[in-house]
Amino acid sequence: MRLTAILGSPHGMKGTTGQVLAGLLDGAREAGAEVTVYSLSEKQVAPCRACDACHKTGKCSIQDDFPEILLAMLNADAIVLASPNYIFSVSAQMKAVLDRCCGPLHLQIMEGKHAAAVVTSGGSGSEEVEAYMLRFLRTLGCWTVGSVGAEGRQLFDEDSRTKLLVSAASLGAKLVAAAEAQQTFPDQQAERAAFHERMKQLVAFRREEWPYEYEYWRSAGRL
Numbered sequence: 001m002r003l004t005a006i007l008g009s010p011h012g013m014k015g016t017t018g019q020v021l022a023g024l025l026d027g028a029r030e031a032g033a034e035v036t037v038y039s040l041s042e043k044q045v046a047p048c049r050a051c052d053a054c055h056k057t058g059k060c061s062i063q064d065d066f067p068e069i070l071l072a073m074l075n076a077d078a079i080v081l082a083s084p085n086y087i088f089s090v091s092a093q094m095k096a097v098l099d100r101c102c103g104p105l106h107l108q109i110m111e112g113k114h115a116a117a118v119v120t121s122g123g124s125g126s127e128e129v130e131a132y133m134l135r136f137l138r139t140l141g142c143w144t145v146g147s148v149g150a151e152g153r154q155l156f157d158e159d160s161r162t163k164l165l166v167s168a169a170s171l172g173a174k175l176v177a178a179a180e181a182q183q184t185f186p187d188q189q190a191e192r193a194a195f196h197e198r199m200k201q202l203v204a205f206r207r208e209e210w211p212y213e214y215e216y217w218r219s220a221g222r223l
């Protein structure tokens, strides 16, 4: 059971998001997961240049740490995205990773994996960012198991810190259990099927311009 976590805070594991993520990962490890964390504070991931190379050839034209992160996502059974709330959205570091996943998203290549999200905020608004990251994970093809959102001050008080980390650990354990059982989520089925169909239509429509993606869908017998 392999779990890949991506942390989008410039503060790394010492920051607020990193501490909540660590709680989730403790629960996942206890449930038997082998965990790898990619802290974007230590990685270089540039924004997407919209060159379409991934759609045309299956390879990104930018040379940085993204391919290593993508490979770790592909090799994982479970994925966790963790980001601070930056103005009602994810950090720019995390957004760069999401955008660079445009090719894999067209391929629906993460179908069957399980995923969860972690968000922390200074004041409020984590829910919106949790919903955004979970939606992104579903559009990649993952089943989303849940998310944990927190405000930084919850970590200062011993009582609320313990409660928060216990609930994060319980999400980590739930994620591993769902991945192990290959659990499906009927309430996600309609959105999932609609997005899969949308990507299939898109790739078929652009087959001349994006031969790699068309061939991927065709050779997988999905067209």
Ligand SMILES: Cc1cc2nc3c(=O)[nH]c(=O)nc-3n(C[C@H](O)[C@H](O)[C@H](O)COP(=O)(O)O)c2cc1C
Residues within 6 Å of the ligand: 009, 010, 011, 012, 014, 015, 016, 017, 018, 084, 085, 086, 087, 088, 120, 121, 122, 123, 124, 125, 151, 152
């Ligand atoms: C650029 C920037 C934008 C932020 N925007 C918000 C916001 O819209 N709402 C909020 O509640 N907190 C906001 N914050 C606060 C962070 O979300 C909060 O401190 C978070 O817990 C930091 O996590 P970290 O220590 O893992 O980096 C912002 C912080 C920064 C640096």
